[in-house]
Amino acid sequence: MKKAIPFLTLCFALLLSSFVFRPVSEGYKVGDKAADFKLKNVDGKMVSLADNKTAKGYIVVFTCNTCPFAQAYESRIVSLNERYAPQGYPVVAINPNDPAVAPGDSYAAMQAKKYSFPYLQDESQQVAKLYGATRTPHLFVLTRKGADFVVSYIGAIDDNSEDPKQVKTKYVENAMADIMAGKPASPSSTKAVGCTIKWKRA
Template identity: 70%
Template sequence: MKKLFSLLTTSLALVLLSNFGPASPGYQVGDKVADFRLKNVDGRLVSLAGNQAAKGYIVVFTCNTCPYAKAYESRIIALHQKYAPQGYPVVAINPNDEATVPGDSFAEMQARAASKKYPFAYLQDETQQVAKTFGATRTPHLYVVTRQGPDFVVSYIGAIDDNSEDAKLVKTRYVEQAMTDILTGKPAAISSTKAIGCTIKWKKA
């Protein structure tokens, strides 16, 4: 009887986890990325394939409300300003459930993008399917993807740098180190780090 109860409890936990978060670990370095079409704050639908000039993208799952996301906001803008001219624009994606966090609604995304003058696309992952496919769990959670023929392949996953609180105290800039390698045609020497940030606010079942 105890074994049966334990089995039922474990099964229930797995069902609940599947409703509240990613069902799989998502992409790993070297995986091909499935394209997506998400609504930008200007109302346009944006996809990876839509920018033929892009050599790749810096895809960052972020939001309006997380303190970590706010702390990294200027650094994300700086990444776009540095790497978009080299063919790697930032694409920011907000995966949070707006019913749980009203401050992450589409209207609030539009307001923040306008207020902070975002130079990059800021997309709403309304169904949260893109975040689940990538395996994103935090805001911010960053992925560098590189064009290989018709495909985009993951080259780096994780944190932007080693200080989530103060940009002035950063010692190791993980994304910039990875981009230095990627832009010279090499695999990133450090291709994966631990993302630090708020947990994504998943839709309730």
């Protein structure tokens, strides 16, 4: 038993360090170059940012079927596409949830949604990790700079998830106004509450 105690202490310290000192992937910050991806759309076709040659940018939103906040924002995401796609900034929705954890986010369940913009499955969750998405909905505005896309805004859609009529500040619309005027978005990043992405169980 005398030997067991230091051993247990060591085990305990290791256990503690495994999550206290775990390096956290930072994800993108405003100004970073956004990597392109190739993800499967609900129509079975693969979609990349490079596909749309005329896009001035994209409103990339990590969202899903199952999160109540994503559901609350669904129609507002549809409106964003209606408003900004004609101006060169279409919406690309990406569902990063592991269907093994959230069955309502299976590819088949995603296909029940009939959006006018791509709804992509991030099966490996690599895109969500690369971008630094943590929750649904989590929104990234990208703008074209030559052959690349640069992150110009990260964050919330607006300041009231419950009731669109109570919204006072439309964060993403303000950011889009700045971006389309050729200015940096101000604020360029905001925060919102959302459902944690359902990561694959290790």
